[in-house]
Amino acid sequence: MSVSHIAPAGTAAPPPAAGTAPRAIVEVRNVTKTYAGGVEALSGISLEFPEGRLTTLLGPSGCGKTTLLKIIAGLIPASGGQVLVDGREVKGPGQERSFVFQDFALMPWASVLRNVAFGLELRGVARSEREAVAERHIARVGLKGFEHKYPHELSGGMRQRVGLARALAVDSKVVMMDEPFSAVDEQTRRKFQEELLELVAKEGKTFLFVTHSIEEAVYVSDRIVLLSRRPSRVSAIIEPKIVRGDDPEKIRRDSAYLDAVEDIWQQLKRYLD
Amino acid sequence: MQTTDVAPTVAALPSVREASRLRDILIHPLVLRIVSFAAVLGLWEYAGRIPLSAAFPTFLETLVGLRDIAADGSLGKAFLITLKPLLIGLSVSVVLGVGLGVLMGLHRPSEWLIAPIFIIAQAAPLAALIPVLTFAYGIGLTAKVLTVCIMAMPVIVLNTLGAVRNTPQSLLEMARSFLASRSQSIRHVILPSASPMIFSGLRLGSAAAFIGVILAELLITPTGIGDIISYNQSVADYPKMYAAILSIIVFAVLFIELLERIEVSLFRPEKRP
Ligand SMILES: Nc1ncnc2c1ncn2[C@@H]1O[C@H](COP(=O)(O)OP(=O)(O)OP(=O)(O)O)[C@@H](O)[C@H]1O
Ligand SMILES: [Mg+2]
Numbered sequence: 001m002s003v004s005h006i007a008p009a010g011t012a013a014p015p016p017a018a019g020t021a022p023r024a025i026v027e028v029r030n031v032t033k034t035y036a037g038g039v040e041a042l043s044g045i046s047l048e049f050p051e052g053r054l055t056t057l058l059g060p061s062g063c064g065k066t067t068l069l070k071i072i073a074g075l076i077p078a079s080g081g082q083v084l085v086d087g088r089e090v091k092g093p094g095q096e097r098s099f100v101f102q103d104f105a106l107m108p109w110a111s112v113l114r115n116v117a118f119g120l121e122l123r124g125v126a127r128s129e130r131e132a133v134a135e136r137h138i139a140r141v142g143l144k145g146f147e148h149k150y151p152h153e154l155s156g157g158m159r160q161r162v163g164l165a166r167a168l169a170v171d172s173k174v175v176m177m178d179e180p181f182s183a184v185d186e187q188t189r190r191k192f193q194e195e196l197l198e199l200v201a202k203e204g205k206t207f208l209f210v211t212h213s214i215e216e217a218v219y220v221s222d223r224i225v226l227l228s229r230r231p232s233r234v235s236a237i238i239e240p241k242i243v244r245g246d247d248p249e250k251i252r253r254d255s256a257y258l259d260a261v262e263d264i265w266q267q268l269k270r271y272l273d
Numbered sequence: 274m275q276t277t278d279v280a281p282t283v284a285a286l287p288s289v290r291e292a293s294r295l296r297d298i299l300i301h302p303l304v305l306r307i308v309s310f311a312a313v314l315g316l317w318e319y320a321g322r323i324p325l326s327a328a329f330p331t332f333l334e335t336l337v338g339l340r341d342i343a344a345d346g347s348l349g350k351a352f353l354i355t356l357k358p359l360l361i362g363l364s365v366s367v368v369l370g371v372g373l374g375v376l377m378g379l380h381r382p383s384e385w386l387i388a389p390i391f392i393i394a395q396a397a398p399l400a401a402l403i404p405v406l407t408f409a410y411g412i413g414l415t416a417k418v419l420t421v422c423i424m425a426m427p428v429i430v431l432n433t434l435g436a437v438r439n440t441p442q443s444l445l446e447m448a449r450s451f452l453a454s455r456s457q458s459i460r461h462v463i464l465p466s467a468s469p470m471i472f473s474g475l476r477l478g479s480a481a482a483f484i485g486v487i488l489a490e491l492l493i494t495p496t497g498i499g500d501i502i503s504y505n506q507s508v509a510d511y512p513k514m515y516a517a518i519l520s521i522i523v524f525a526v527l528f529i530e531l532l533e534r535i536e537v538s539l540f541r542p543e544k545r546p
Contacts, residue, residue: 073450075446093449093450093451094452099447101443101447105443105446109541109542118451118461119452122451150542166451170451
């Protein structure tokens with residue numbers, strides 16, 4: 001399989017236009033999950049993820065956000081219900097989905113270049129071709145010059161950039177991120193959030209994002225799905241109508257932003273006791 | 274205040290720098306290793322001079338003995354003889370040991386079937402088994418090769434098993450999310466991740482193989498290095514006896530060092546200087 005074969009997938013997606021509702025690229029239908037041992041993590045989740053948007057799963061710790069994301073990724077099976085991606089039922093991982101891991105999941109014995117090219121390597125893309133693609137994505141996440149470094153030589157923030165570049169390099173339609181910024185410091189985190197907004201605007205990819213942080217969710221999301229405590233259900237869907245101008249700092253002072261943060265906080269508060 | 278503060282610092286600087294340079298030299302790995310070797314050899318020389326026992330030569334006497342057996346060619350010939358069962362036994366142990374270890378690591382039922390054999394072999398007193406081996410296989414090469422295998426294989430097998438089992442779950446999940454087949458996961462993730470621990474098993478196994486081959490040569494029939502040891506013991510030429518022991522130890526250490534070099538250059542690019 002060649003890269004050019006994979007390439008059209010992501011770029012074909014239409015940019016999210018205001019007003020027109022984009023089609024749902026990921027559909028979650030009545031999904032339940034009970035782990036061996038009897039822990040009921042998800043109880044009947046139904047959700048749609050609109051194409052070209054960033055949708056965030058937000059909810060109390062242990063409510064099943066990772067579980068839901070991994071079911072959509074095809075990494076763990078659901079106990080009931082089904083997930084459709086692009087109209088096809090998910091039976092396992094697929095080319096149209098890629099994952100960014102909370103703990104980075106980089107191979108310590110492989111250079112940055114090989115880590116980023118790994119998805120393409122597994123697909124049998126020729127070395128020169130996949131390394132050219134990887135180099136482009138490494139440059140794009142701001143790691144030019146680090147191609148031949150190893151993960152232990154990088155900071156946490158840089159490692160997560162490698163994880164992001166690896167997910168982008170396979171050019172999937174849907175990118176899933178499980179608390180990708182939770183292991184980096186606050187400054188890096190804010191920078192990442194700004195870059196993520198830029199990425200969503202430019203790529204036309206669909207992003208599924210998980211976070212603990214209400215501020216982060218409101219800042220980066222087009223759509224926020226609030227999950228209740230375990231066994232979790234969808235408790236609310238919020239679409240902050242934030243005008244995203246050129247100045248990323250403005251967003252944090254935007255009244256729509258502040259209102260959404262407050263609104264979500266009020267709703268999540270009841271899960272605290 | 275400020276000037277008096279600065280002046281002594283400037284004066285003190287060169288000596289501080291010199292001291293830290295001296296410390297750098299003193300804690301250099303090579304220096305520390307030489308110090309360690311020198312201490313052991315010094316202690317040996319001292320113990321030989323007390324004398325600890327009439328049968329314990331000094332280090333310098335041993336060196337003279339070493340020169341004698343090296344000069345008359347008997348040491349070289351003995352090495353060739355000893356190396357044969359050692360290398361055959363070690364090769365079999367490495368190939369079979371790593372193979373079985375990987376198999377058991379990937380496949381639980383085979384672990385339940387095979388692992389107990391090696392756990393027992395590891396605990397069994399070899400000297401007590403040798404009469405059984407000679408009874409079954411005679412006093413030739415086979416019995417000696419088997420002795421080497423019994424010594425070397427358990428630690429190689431069990432380390433390999435543990436190494437494969439210890440593959441980080443998140444890396445396996447990562448590979449799966451990028452559509453790795455089972456065999457790709459094994460080749461690209463499980464084996465590289467297991468290689469440090471497999472190699473530490475190989476180093477321990479090699480050390481055990483050296484012990485095994487000398488035991489076989491002392492307890493089954495005196496050949497090779499074992500012959501030099503037991504012959505010179507019987508004629509009370511202790512410097513030559515210890516020279517043979519010393520030479521096999523040095524050889525074993527160099528062999529294990531070589532293994533480590535091979536590991537780093539083949540499997541651990543991130544540890545290359
Ligand atoms: N492999 C597993 N076996 C059994 N129970 C599990 C397993 N993985 C998760 N759980 C349980 O399922 C529930 C949901 O876990 P999950 O990791 O999806 O939560 P989460 O929302 O991602 O939490 P966090 O915000 O802390 O990351 C938890 O109660 C957890 O203990
Ligand atoms: Mg989680």
